[in-house]
Amino acid sequence: MGEFALMFRDPVLAVGLAVCAVFLAAFVIYPILRTAVNGFFDAQGRLSLGYFSRYFDAYYGPLSRRIFRDTLVMGLLAAGGGTLVGFIFAYAVVRCRLPGRRAVHLLALVPTVSPPFAIALSSILLFGRNGLVTRKLLGMSFPQGANDIYGMDGLVFVQVITFFSVSYLILRAMLERLDPSMEEAARSMGAGKLHIFRTVTLPLLVPGLAGSFLLLFVESLADLGNPLFIAGNVTVLSSQIFLAVAGEYDYQKASALAVVLLLPTLIVFLVQRYYVSRRSYISVTGKPTGGLIEEREGWIRWPFIVLTYAFCLLILLLYIAVIYGSFSRAWGIDFGLSLEWWRQMFTRGIESILDTTYLSVLATPVAVLLGMVVAFLVVRKRFTGKETLDFTSNLGGAIPGTILGIGFVLAFSTGALGLAVFLYVLLALLAVSLVCRGWAGRLGVLAVSTAAGVGLKALERRLGPGGFLYLISALVFLIGLVQLARRGAGGRRLLLFGVYLAMFEASDYLAWPLVLAGRALGPGVLRNAVTQLADYLKVLFKLPPAVLGSILLLMGVLSARAERGRGREVLLLVILAAACGLFFAGSPLTLVGTPYIILAAFAVRSLPASVRAGVASLQQIDPSIEEASAILGADAQYTFRKVTLPLILPAIVAGLIFSFTRHMTSLSAIIFLVSPRWRIVTASILSEWEQGGISMAAAYSTLIIFFVLAAISLLYFLTGRMMRRRGGIDITWGA
Template sequence: MAPTSPPPTMSKSDRRNNDVKQLLFTLRDPVLLVSVLSVLIVVVLFIIIPMVMILKESILGTGHFSLIAYLKIAKSSFDRGVIWDTIKLGITVAVLGTAVAFLFAYATIYLKIAHKPLFKVLSILPMISPPFVISLATILLFGRSGLISYNIFGVRNDIYGFWGLALTQVLSFFPVGYLMLTNLLQNIDPSIEEAAQALGASQRKVFLTVTLPLMLPGIANAALLIFIQSLADFGNAIVIGGNFTTLAVQIYQQGIGSYDMVGATALAVVLLMISMLAFYLQNSVVGKKSYITVTGKAAKQRVLIANKGVTIPVYTICMIISVFVIAMYILVPYGAFVTLWGVNYSFTLRWIKYVLTIGRRYIMDSLTLSLFAAPIAGLLGIVSAFLIVRKNFLGKRFMEASILMAIALPGTVLGLGYIYTYNTPPLILTGTSIILVVALVIRSMPVGTRSGIAALKQIDPSIEEAASICGAGSQKVFTSITVPLIRPVIFSSLVYAFIRGMTLVSTIIFLVSARWQMLTVAIMNQVDQGLYGAANAYCLVLIILVGLVMLVMSTLLKKMGVNINEGY
């Protein structure tokens, strides 16, 4: 029998004894020992040490202990402006993105309206597409040579800047809030709302006094997650930010462009502190509040709202946003076959040929590295979730905190940390495919861990305990009992890891080399040069590759009898 977690009232000596018991128990189970050590080594090498190295460089980069880099930030009106602009953008995107997410979630769960499947698809589409698609499409629609701004209205509009970036981030990140709020709305017991209506409350009163209060912690949770996503965003900011600079972009420009690595690491620490503070609020303050009704599960079928005073306005707003998103995703493939955007709209295969010849190595490198990283990320995510939920061992809290903290790590900060950590002996990995695979794994693994933890907590541990009592070891229990029970989560984690690998840009922008390149970096380079046709063609290829792999995996899973959308 595994040792139990120490109660909060346990004395120091008892805690010490319990730690010793946990360590001895771990040592007696070789499979458990190897699993724990493997995950801890990955966490320490590729999450903790890079963060420590960034902090070290920011205060010791001049050859001795100095806080001059932080003093420069405090004295620089430009740096203070960048920090404030980043926070201001994050707050704006969080508010607008959460509002859009709530409208879509409320429409699909509560209202009797048409085109719900369309709203659901469009709500998750930005999550599985390249990070540049929406910002690139926004430029093509509303830029200086935009299809709408110039060709229809004859205006040389400047979409670059705060509002252009805010628009693209809202459309890119609201699906995060949508998925969360949809689950919460589904779990509200409709009998509570019906009881309020039976007592004479109007639909508006029920919404304001029952539904909304139950949702407030969840809405705040979604807003904080979107805020964190906005802080860490590099792809949209570098493409459409223009003169509006965010911390993620400034770190890259100061480190790579100006070769001021001490200043870049200091800014990275500032961004990391803001992200960690937001993550702490989301995870510790808001995330632990209850936003579910008494039973936690709907006890009866919900009667959908058909009041036209509610359905028509909500449906209209959702449809306008949907049409806008559809236009963006149609525009990118169309732009791949246009000779010169804004000047010559004649059909051409020039950009497709360009991508399939000159850009073929970017495609193959991205596909190879993503396919290699996906199973590693999926395996590490599920194993770490199993260890955190089902096992007690020395260092468990450290493992859990470190992995979940990695969700909030901005990609530019992590990439910068890898440069400092693995560019010198004893472990030189920069310039190799290994460091790129590591980056892809670390950016995907925490999500798999979080999903695995949620799934395992809904499975009665007595099933696994029965197998252990019958003599099965940790490996046998995990492979024969646990894995079959959480197959949907395992495969959805694999799909997510592959998509993340194909679309990641912020971390790998520091790590690509002459030998190994990535498709997203190639897209960014084409946008920088103003070659929108080539950028569109790259995006089209990327969308097709992701779609094909998802289709193949979905077909295989159906043949295996696995539904990644089913409950755990």
């Protein structure tokens, strides 16, 4: 506990740790536990192992075991193929003097910014039963039972093309950082090229190859879009989970299948994290080296170049097919060009496009900020539970998104009173520990403030939800006024937060003119966009009361810590009472159907990339720089803001790029969370595909690809000059 005592000396650092712990507990651990537990209990709450016993049942067993086997086979083949293609690209770009290296690099990254089923869609457009290549050019027909693009081979093909970019980024970074002196020493001793590759280069690449294979295995098992599009008669666990919810409405079956899918993915994640990382493959020695090794022998260089160009041509062809498909009148019948599908997309699909963009923009800084705080705590601080924090922060990206989606529905559809109580007690104990002295004083403040908060909560029935929030906002505003009059700490902050709380209900009146303006416009894109602006305005002010209570509680800690004498306990007691009332207002943490559940899912899925980017960047910064700031009297938050943050700015930009891209193209984690009011564009693509609108799906996919590329280019442009001064943006940090 001594480490925590040192951390608690800086309240900002303690608050940062508390925010990360609360977020991970609420939106990572709790949903996973709810999913796992729900698989063992039926709708009446009785213990039931029926869905697990099907794997050993004489009737259901063969089908269940075949689905599990096909899932593993698909994962292994996709991981092996993706790692091989990624290695070919990386070796050609780094060591083979590849002409057009930058264009190849950019083309290899395109699958990372496209929807999860774009490759499956384009493969069907080109090589399907009515494909441009198979039917139009080659005149092929596929009678019943013939081997076509649908099935295991087609699924593995699209998975390899979809995920090889991750392997390419990892292996390219490793090849660029290998010490060439080792291979030069082997060559000077007379070893041949193949012998050097087998005994020197390949062993040094084992961490990257193993990490890439394991990561692609998890990604392919977790993917939902490609199996739904192109698997045909082959069923894998991710699509079976989706059908259990969307088709059978059986959440126990979906949860049981999620537990089965969780086992191999979690085992592989643990192997990647603990086994590979503990082995020593030192290649950077700190001694001066002669630069990168380049292959000059044609029999080595040209096969890599030819294969790389062949894959680039294939990728280019696949994405051209998606773009062309969005303009075709009726793919497979009439390949003539038309703008009809784009017109329909902007007419009836503008809501999902705007919703996805808006929520992605909101979730991106949240994920990046949390990731940087976690990275700072993991790299720079020592405390009990640091490994658990690091592990949990990466867990959201390691497990399949369908598992998280089901967990979110189960956890936050009807409120989570138990979770709210746990989080309140955790934050309240942190608050009294930071402010009060002695356990008697701490428990006294906690008991009195909680009792007062429960009393405030009792007024909610009389005042109504709106009146109750106005009461809390008036109380916080009054506390801020008193603090300002006393020239106490945090007065202005509390004053502004009181005004913000009042906007919870007042935002309805502010948004009403936008609603009227939208209704006054004629039917079309502009009307829908203006009307949606009203809802977007409300999102900024109508945070869940439990979140508002958490913010108020943490603000109270910072304000009370700056007070002296008995005033700090009194101030904390009053703020804790108001925070307790807010925490349990209404039905605590009922988030399903609101935009906040989608924001949470986005942040959880992209958090690991931000953490990895921050960790990689911080490990390259000499701690003595921050120690010098501390010696000069700066506290942890000032050092982080003025010293560390500017140094890790490239990692922040890399995290922003990865997070925004993942949010815009996410499907599996949010497919169960969309609602009639809050729609996501990837779910709209899936809906169009299910209804036979293949050209509409292609139009949506094309728009996402170009929109994400434009957003990334804009971010690069705005930060380019600043990043050049700091060494540039290395997007392999996110990988």
